Amino acid sequence: MTRTLMTTTALLAAIAGTAQAQTAPEVLETYADIAQAKYEDSLIAARVLRDAIGTLAEQPSAGALQAAREAWVEARVPYQQTEVYRFGNPIVDDWEGRVNAWPLDEGLIDYVEGDYAGPSDENQLAALNVIANPTFELSGEEIDASEITPALLQDTLHEVDGIEANVATGYHAIEFLLWGQDLNGHGDGAGDRPWTDYAQGDDCTGGNCDRRGAYLTAATDLLVSDLEWMAGQWAEDGAAREAVTEDERAGLSAILTGMGSLSYGEQAGERMRLGLMLNDPEEEHDCFSDNTHNSHYYDGLGIRNAYLADYVRIDGTRVSGPSLADLVAADDPALDAEMRQRLSETMMALGAIKTAAEAGFAYDEMLERGNAAGEALIMGGVDALVAQTRSIERIVAALDLGGVEMEGSDSLDDPSAVFQ
């Protein structure tokens, strides 16, 4: 207790700005500046993706499909780094399901094959295939889907029937339309949708190529407009920026809540450990494209740069400033050193997964039953994330962010949303 008390007193002095170079308001400004930069980068990259998808829909070719896939992979780099803003900021948490919902019952959107489960007790619409069906019945009501628009996807289809696996929008819906199902199980290779799924006339494969192109275009338009909205929330006078900067303690809590919840329950728990223990090749975050190693890596990097207040933009410029690390170090250098060390260890562990995946050992191969090397790689990431969560908890205790009611993830706010 004694140590905590001394720490608390000194830190409160630091927060009050009495004798420290870095004050909490400055730290929160940097946090908001970096959020703005990350969402703007995500928006810029999504617009590039939208252009590539426009080309694919209008002048389909193998090259156009490949270019769109590359643009998607690039667009994920800044977006994944924003995930650390989710859990601490209700404005982000309430919105993020529109853009990054996962996992999905992709049969809702388009044709599926292999051992895809089809309609289940949980989800009667798991094989609806809206691309092939201009009208369909929903709870006894006929739905007109003859024109595929952003509004249809967002307002009618997304999470239809209250089922979170009915993902009609966002990065992963787009990913499915670019790659298709990964039918290789735990073997080599990602989804292999032919470019002719977008071809016109007799060349069309998979049926309804025009509707598929319309779906892909509408989903990407929606992604762009959603990211525009979120970038605005962090701009000058934006609501998300105001929410974190109006109260110092609540703002610092938001930073730490985002770091801890993403590290522990979400990334280490749901996305990594659970997927590994289920041994299911679809239980990876980017299961169509086999880009999961990057998703995990950039999530980890986002956590790290939230603490260090240092973000490298997609054009290479840097956004940095007074950081939470500065605040902690001003009072308890050992705790700051521990946190930095843990964050670095996580990046090494996630880097090992990324390195192996880039060398050909894909994430879905690591998940295979009995694959000891894959298990060790993934659990290395899990253990590092769990260890860094303990350090985050120590900082929460040291900062004494008491009396703050914080918004959590939708798993607790909305019980039906767990395992989404």
Added chain:
Amino acid sequence: MKRFGAIALSVCLAGPASADVDAALDRHILPGLDAFADAAAKLERETAEDCRAEALRPAWNAAFDAWTQIGDLRIGPSETGALSIAFWPDARGFTPRTLSRLVAESDPIVFDPAAYSDVSIAARGLYALEMLIHDPAFADYGRDSYGCALARAISSDLAGQAARLEQAWEEAFAETLRTAGAPDNAIYLDEDEAFRALYTQILSSLDFTAEQRLGRPMGEFDRPRPTRAEAWRSGRSLRNAVLAVDAAHALAKVLADWPLPETDAAVARVHEAAAHIDDPSFQDLTNPQGRLRAEVLQQAVRGVRASLETETGARLGITPGFNSRDGD
């Protein structure tokens, strides 16, 4: 939902009261793990004798009862270990799919007891066995069928897991909690951290009961989801919720060596609310009366959480840590 909880500015009102991590281990956690290991071993023996669904149900129920007393702990060896004993909720239907695949392929892994631990957690543990011995799609297997071998494999694997879990706590992790603050303890740097770890487990368990065990089947008012109830096939849904609250209460009482009158009263309200529930598997949530009673029960469970925070964490000025089941 708050994450660190309502912390209050009560730092250092602790006074003479102190949290008793040793008592929590010696009087609740370790005996609970031992009882679960015994119950799982008994289930394994009974399965070896008669593997058929009907014959297994009593021993399976006893094992599940034992599990509820320590099942919501998600620290140390239980952090990973609990997942392969109790994989739930299963929103995407992994358990029926994985069991169906094993049966359809007559996967020979069920004949190799040691290797079964490599199988997906969806086909291991208490819930996989529940599906196998209660769901009509699986439960009518005969003595010499593949289903019988599958039941044996799951039971043996479960008994092995229960024994290893107990051992891991007994031989290592209990000591880690007891020696919080010792120079060579890299996990818990002071006694507050060990208290916080256990305190977080108690609150997380109550959250899980309110929001998952009860909240999942309740769904939305106009769209209840009774088949999302925990263990509804075996009629254990209500029982699990009440036993989990009792376990959280019991652990809190040994962890805090001072009286918890508000918490005791809140737990009594949980029992009262539970007594009014007609269907132990929550399948009556589709009628307004059933739903209302479930809502009363859910509020009562949240009330236990609130009382506990006031009477334990806030009193010591300690806030809960992050919850391992806090993903989205």
